[in-house]
Amino acid sequence: MQFIEILGLFKMSLELLALVITFFAFLISYKGYSLTRRPVFARLSFAFIFISTNFLLQFFSDIFSLLKYGNVSYYFNVFSSFFEMLGFFFIAFSHMIRVYQEHRISFLPLVIINPVIAFKTLSLYFIFYAILESMISYAKMKSKTIILTVLGLIGFSLNILLSWISEFTVYPIILQVFALVFQAFGVIAFFVPIWIYYSGVR
Amino acid sequence: MSYRHQVRIVSDILLAVKEGHEDGVGVAQLMRKANISYTRLIKILNELISVGLVEEIKSERSRKYRITYLGLEYLAEYERFSTFARNFGLEI
Numbered sequence: 001m002q003f004i005e006i007l008g009l010f011k012m013s014l015e016l017l018a019l020v021i022t023f024f025a026f027l028i029s030y031k032g033y034s035l036t037r038r039p040v041f042a043r044l045s046f047a048f049i050f051i052s053t054n055f056l057l058q059f060f061s062d063i064f065s066l067l068k069y070g071n072v073s074y075y076f077n078v079f080s081s082f083f084e085m086l087g088f089f090f091i092a093f094s095h096m097i098r099v100y101q102e103h104r105i106s107f108l109p110l111v112i113i114n115p116v117i118a119f120k121t122l123s124l125y126f127i128f129y130a131i132l133e134s135m136i137s138y139a140k141m142k143s144k145t146i147i148l149t150v151l152g153l154i155g156f157s158l159n160i161l162l163s164w165i166s167e168f169t170v171y172p173i174i175l176q177v178f179a180l181v182f183q184a185f186g187v188i189a190f191f192v193p194i195w196i197y198y199s200g201v202r
Numbered sequence: 203m204s205y206r207h208q209v210r211i212v213s214d215i216l217l218a219v220k221e222g223h224e225d226g227v228g229v230a231q232l233m234r235k236a237n238i239s240y241t242r243l244i245k246i247l248n249e250l251i252s253v254g255l256v257e258e259i260k261s262e263r264s265r266k267y268r269i270t271y272l273g274l275e276y277l278a279e280y281e282r283f284s285t286f287a288r289n290f291g292l293e294i
Contacts, residue, residue, distance in 0.1 A: 032283040036209050038294050040287055094292050130291075137291030145289040193289035197282055 004173065005066075011180055012062050018187045019055040022048050022087075024194045043094040051087030054080045081119035084160075085126070092126035095133035120164045127157040145193060152189025159183035209294065211238065213280045215246055219256055219269045220277065226259045226266030 026048035033041035061076035131153045138146040162179035166172030206214070218235035219227055227235075233243055247267060250256040255273035259266045269277075284294050 028283075028286055032286065032294075035279065036283060036294060038207070038209060040292050040294060041283070044287070044290065044292070091290070094290075098292060134291035137288075141288055141291075143288050146291050149290050193286055196289065197286045200282065 007173070007177065007180070008062060008066060011176075012059055014180060014184055014187060015055045015059040015062070018183070018190075019052055019059065021187055021191050021194060022052040022055060025190065026052055028194065028197050039097075040094055043090050043097070047087050047090035047094070049087075050083045050090065054084035054087060057083060078115045078119075081116045081123070085119040085122045088123045088126035088130065088156075092129040092133075095130055098137075099133065117164060117167065120160050123160050124157055124164070127153050127160070131157065145196065148189050148192050152186045152192075155182045155184075155186030155189060159186060207294075209280070211236070211242075212246060212250070213277060214238075215243070215250070216255065216269060216273055216277050219267050220274070222266070222268060224268065226268040228264055228266050232267065 026045055029041045029044035029048055032038070033045055057076050057080035061073045061080055064070075064073035064076060131150055134146055134150045134153065138150065159179045159182040162175045162182065166175040166179065214236040215232065215238065218232050221227065221235070222231075229240070229243065232238075232247075233240060236243065238246075247256060250273070251258055251267075253272075254270055255276055256267050257270050259268055280294075287294050
């Protein structure tokens, strides 16, 4: 088995793990919305179901790529990037609403180039915004788990950034390895709030 | 300044009632601890009693309120969701 195939399998396993974790985050958010009817949980439900769908489509994209169906894989990749962008948009949007409620001003610059890169760019903007606002929240709430969520978001953003750069490089393998490591970090960091919810630890 | 929504007000009242333990808490104390007006407090307390989250202890001289097991469960669940949102830098 070649290194590139091992890397592909690792990536697919990571996507499945991320799919499970984000789906659990969706279930908690949806339950939160059903019980409290607070819009923050509706936004988090949308965010996590879209991020979860992104991992599922990315998984299928990799399967089709492995089966040498390049075209099908490409379209799955486009849709996956779209859902990823939507998911991170809803996380950023939740922060925007919170900021708006606190009477501060926020804005998001937008750049569009081509489908995958445009969605990745938008995802990056949304993640950076969420990171920034999460850090402000940490300064206010002093909850250590927020730091972990911030690190998770940084992991996801570096994964997106490196995958984005690897589209333009001749030998993208090293960048893809680092992208996967950062994605793994992001997935693990996002697992912590779910673990806290189910274990009841504060 | 952000306003308190209904879910937050209910949890504040339940927390204040919980502090009274088995003896219960009077209306004046609840108004002070939950920072709420008399009319609104009585309206919410009646709703909480009707759904079984709080029970009323009536005596000749006073009327006190005590949290039920269901109320404690509600508070614990509220805290779990609140922590979940807070871990993403958000508030309920």
